[in-house]
Amino acid sequence: MLFKENIARIVFLSASILSAVATLLILGFMILLSLPVLETGMIWGILTDPWSPDHGRFGILAMIVGTVYISSFSLLISFPISLGCSFFIQIIHPDSPGRFLKLLVQLMTAIPTVIYGFVGVFLLVPIVRKVFSYGSGMSILSASLMLAILISPTMILFFSQSFARVPKRFLDATEALGATSFQKLFYVILPNAWTGVFTGLVLAFGRAMGDTLIALMISGNSVVLPSSILDSARTLTAHIAMIIAADFDSIEFKTIFICGGVLYIMTSCGILLARFSVKKRVR
Amino acid sequence: MENNIKIQIRNLWFYYKTISMLEGINVDFPENTITSITGPSGQGKSSFLMTMNRLWQCIDGASVKGEVKINFGNGFEDINHQKYPLPMLRRKVGMVFQTPNPLPMSIFKNIAFPFKLIGEKNQNKTFEKVEYALKKAFLWQEVKNRLTEDAGVLSGGQQQRLCIARALVLEPQVLLLDEPTSSLDEISAEMIEQLLLKLKKKCTIILVSHYMDQVKRIADTKFILSNRQLTLQEE
Numbered sequence: 279m280l281f282k283e284n285i286a287r288i289v290f291l292s293a294s295i296l297s298a299v300a301t302l303l304i305l306g307f308m309i310l311l312s313l314p315v316l317e318t319g320m321i322w323g324i325l326t327d328p329w330s331p332d333h334g335r336f337g338i339l340a341m342i343v344g345t346v347y348i349s350s351f352s353l354l355i356s357f358p359i360s361l362g363c364s365f366f367i368q369i370i371h372p373d374s375p376g377r378f379l380k381l382l383v384q385l386m387t388a389i390p391t392v393i394y395g396f397v398g399v400f401l402l403v404p405i406v407r408k409v410f411s412y413g414s415g416m417s418i419l420s421a422s423l424m425l426a427i428l429i430s431p432t433m434i435l436f437f438s439q440s441f442a443r444v445p446k447r448f449l450d451a452t453e454a455l456g457a458t459s460f461q462k463l464f465y466v467i468l469p470n471a472w473t474g475v476f477t478g479l480v481l482a483f484g485r486a487m488g489d490t491l492i493a494l495m496i497s498g499n500s501v502v503l504p505s506s507i508l509d510s511a512r513t514l515t516a517h518i519a520m521i522i523a524a525d526f527d528s529i530e531f532k533t534i535f536i537c538g539g540v541l542y543i544m545t546s547c548g549i550l551l552a553r554f555s556v557k558k559r560v561r
Numbered sequence: 562m563e564n565n566i567k568i569q570i571r572n573l574w575f576y577y578k579t580i581s582m583l584e585g586i587n588v589d590f591p592e593n594t595i596t597s598i599t600g601p602s603g604q605g606k607s608s609f610l611m612t613m614n615r616l617w618q619c620i621d622g623a624s625v626k627g628e629v630k631i632n633f634g635n636g637f638e639d640i641n642h643q644k645y646p647l648p649m650l651r652r653k654v655g656m657v658f659q660t661p662n663p664l665p666m667s668i669f670k671n672i673a674f675p676f677k678l679i680g681e682k683n684q685n686k687t688f689e690k691v692e693y694a695l696k697k698a699f700l701w702q703e704v705k706n707r708l709t710e711d712a713g714v715l716s717g718g719q720q721q722r723l724c725i726a727r728a729l730v731l732e733p734q735v736l737l738l739d740e741p742t743s744s745l746d747e748i749s750a751e752m753i754e755q756l757l758l759k760l761k762k763k764c765t766i767i768l769v770s771h772y773m774d775q776v777k778r779i780a781d782t783k784f785i786l787s788n789r790q791l792t793l794q795e796e
Binding site for chain 1: 614616619621647648649650651652655656658660662663664665674675677678724727728
């Protein structure tokens with residue numbers, strides 16, 4: 279028994295170490311690939327300049343701003359919707375309607391991203407163009423809306439799981455005191471499912487930041503700094519995809535590693551911030 | 562006699578999925594008395610209690626047929642009527658569970674929680690009521706200097722009295738108790754018995770209990786729930 283336990287402990291410890299090392303290796307690899315650009319001393323220019331290769335300027339600021347806008351808006355849109363859906367599934371109707379909705383959400387996770395992209399291009403973009411009568415409709419708004427639909431299943435499933443873990447005795451006590459469904463959600467469920475809700479948010483934010491296809495197909499890919507959510511924008515991932523498809527050894531090409539590094543730092547900062555906030559709240 | 566009746570139950574059926582747990586129960590519970598319900602485990606005693614505050618609606622697959630009428634001062638009202646407001650019902654019919662279930666918050670916040678639910682903004686009034694409820698539950702002396710501490714640090718007996726205080730804070734007219742002393746030591750159980758005897762002057766109490774000695778000591782009317790039927794237990 280002890281031998282089996284030791285084996286299990288070694289296996290799990292190795293898996294954890296491997297994951298940590300892999301994460302650090304990826305960071306090291308990104309730095310290594312960025313070295314040629316870093317050595318030229320162009321890093322400040324790359325982070326702050328506009329993107330204009332014809333004039334020798336390879337700035338990615340517009341892409342950083344585009345990424346932050348699109349992922350943040352998509353999160354803002356999908357968070358309340360996902361919260362409501364999870365509440366419906368787990369608390370209001372855990373019986374047949376809730377189970378059916380959960381099945382639909384699970385199915386949504388299996389739909390390839392490109393399908394969402396098609397829906398975005400041929401349905402959402404024309405609607406946005408018609409409603410706002412502004413530009414082509416390929417905008418931060420369209421990409422954020424589509425991305426919100428893409429990331430909401432992750433959040434809904436995570437939130438539902440964390441709601442399900444709230445001890446039943448708390449829910450019984452609240453019910454017996456005459457709480458309405460919303461009071462139950464805000465006073466008991468959310469405070470006790472906070473960690474799970476935050477983890478779901480972080481994962482969804484990571485997914486929104488890392489998604490390439492939706493942004494590439496719907497956001498319009500403009501390299502100019504956007505001034506409103508109806509403007510086109512390009513995300514870092516879409517930028518990497520576009521450059522890598524057309525080039526392999528120019529300075530333009532080498533800047534994509536800086537893009538990767540920036541993405542890595544942005545998502546890591548997001549996760550660390552979320553973990554810090556959760557710990558502070560739990561304390 | 563009709564004037565003294567608080568709860569009137571007629572032809573009550575309780576189903577769990579397709580299985581009937583209670584079959585055609587007819588019973589009246591007099592006002593300001595303690596009525597005990599005993600019987601073997603798994604016969605539906607807790608479910609029966611839940612028919613009086615509609616908490617059965619939280620049980621997946623449960624359904625109820627029949628009339629449960631309670632006189633809250635304006636004549637008998639059928640609480641199973643769809644339009645009867647649930648939050649209001651549960652504020653008038655308090656419930657205490659077998660296992661103490663304080664919420665993960667401070668002692669004060671636990672007792673003040675029902676006030677938060679009804680949107681009471683007056684802090685002074687809330688504090689007065691919390692103090693009153695804790696005194697009523699014989700808990701004030703033990704916790705008056707630790708109101709901001711987490712309720713989870715209290716002993717089992719204290720937690721159960723806290724739950725009783727929380728159920729009492731909105732001054733319910735009916736109090737349902739589902740084996741409230743089963744997880745407590747003798748001294749704590751005795752304290753709760755004394756508390757119930759005092760409470761019955763203002764409240765109609767329905768007590769589910771396994772302890773025959775306890776039932777003999779405090780119950781005015783005794784019923785046995787067995788084979789899906791409720792029968793009056795003669796002295």
